[in-house]
Amino acid sequence: MSARVIAIANQKGGVGKTTTTLTLAAALALRGKRVLVMDLDPHANASVHLSFFPETLEATAYDLFQAESVDAALFERILKRGLAGGFDFVPGHIRLSELEVDLRDRKNKGLILTEALELKRGEYEYVLLDCPPHVGILLVNAIVASDLVLIPIQTDFLALYGIRLLFDTIRLLNRVLPKSVCYMALPTMYDQRTAACRRILRIMRDKLGERVFGTVIHFDTKFRESSAGGKVIFEIDPKARGALEYMQLAKEIDTNENP
Structure with a gap:
C-alpha cells in the first residue's frame, strides 16, 4: 500500500504547524500506523x-x-528511526x-521530493x-508531492487573513498540475471563551465549508510543556485535551481517505 503524503503548511508562523506535524504523527503511530515525518523548514x-541539532x-x-x-x-x-513518538524522522537544516x-537551473526542480518519496511510499x-x-x-x-495539504489556522483574524497567500499558491499550482491540490483547514489555538475565536471559527466554516476538519484544537499549555521537554504531548499527558483532540484528528484523517 502506498503512503499517504500530508503537507502541513501555512505561510504565517506561530499557528501550530510544527506542533500539528509532530503531534499528528504521534497520534497516527498510536493508531498503529507506520509514519515518517520530514522537516522541510529551514528554521x-x-x-x-x-533534539536533532542540524549542525x-x-x-x-x-x-x-x-x-x-x-x-x-x-x-x-x-x-532517524524509532523515535519515542513512534515515528521515523528526517531532520531539516x-x-x-x-x-x-542552488536549484535555480535544475530541470524538474519541483518534482525532487516526489521522486525521492517513491523510495519510501511502500514502507510507510x-x-x-x-x-x-x-x-x-x-x-x-x-x-x-502531497495527497493532502493540511492548513493549521489559528482562530485569529490576522491568521485567517494571511492564508490568502497560501490559497493563491495552490490556485497557481492547480493550473499546471495534472490533478487539483486537495486541502483541509484545521482550526488551532481555539479558546471558546472568547467571542473573537468563536466568530473566526464561524467564518472559517462559512467560507471553507467541508474543507474544515470537524476537529478543533483548543489552546492547551501542555503543548508548551512537551515542547520544552523535547517530547510530544502524549509523553507528557496522554489524557490532556490537546492529546485527545489530535487523536480525534488522526481518526478523522485515517478513516477518510479523501477528505
Missing part, C-alpha cells in the same frame, strides 16, 4: 524540538535536494534556505511534511 523547529548531523533533508539522484543508501543516512539559488502508511512558512521551491515540492 528546523521540528528537528530541534526532537551535529552528518546528513539532513538538505542532502535529498542537493543529490543528483536519491537512492536508498542516501535516505538511510538521513533517516538551515541550509534548506539556500535551495532557491503516512508521510508528514513540516513545510517552511513562505512560498518557494520547498513549499512547491511539498505541495506537489
Whole structure:
C-alpha cells in the first residue's frame, strides 16, 4: 500500500504547524500506523524540538535536494528511526534556505521530493511534511508531492487573513498540475471563551465549508510543556485535551481517505 503524503503548511508562523506535524504523527503511530515525518523548514523547529541539532548531523533533508539522484543508501543516512513518538524522522537544516539559488537551473526542480518519496511510499502508511512558512521551491515540492495539504489556522483574524497567500499558491499550482491540490483547514489555538475565536471559527466554516476538519484544537499549555521537554504531548499527558483532540484528528484523517 502506498503512503499517504500530508503537507502541513501555512505561510504565517506561530499557528501550530510544527506542533500539528509532530503531534499528528504521534497520534497516527498510536493508531498503529507506520509514519515518517520530514522537516522541510529551514528554521528546523521540528528537528530541534526532537533534539536533532542540524549542525551535529552528518546528513539532513538538505542532502535529498542537493543529490543528483536519491537512492536508498542516501535516505538511510538521513533517516532517524524509532523515535519515542513512534515515528521515523528526517531532520531539516538551515541550509534548506539556500535551495532557491542552488536549484535555480535544475530541470524538474519541483518534482525532487516526489521522486525521492517513491523510495519510501511502500514502507510507510503516512508521510508528514513540516513545510517552511513562505512560498518557494520547498513549499512547491511539498505541495506537489502531497495527497493532502493540511492548513493549521489559528482562530485569529490576522491568521485567517494571511492564508490568502497560501490559497493563491495552490490556485497557481492547480493550473499546471495534472490533478487539483486537495486541502483541509484545521482550526488551532481555539479558546471558546472568547467571542473573537468563536466568530473566526464561524467564518472559517462559512467560507471553507467541508474543507474544515470537524476537529478543533483548543489552546492547551501542555503543548508548551512537551515542547520544552523535547517530547510530544502524549509523553507528557496522554489524557490532556490537546492529546485527545489530535487523536480525534488522526481518526478523522485515517478513516477518510479523501477528505
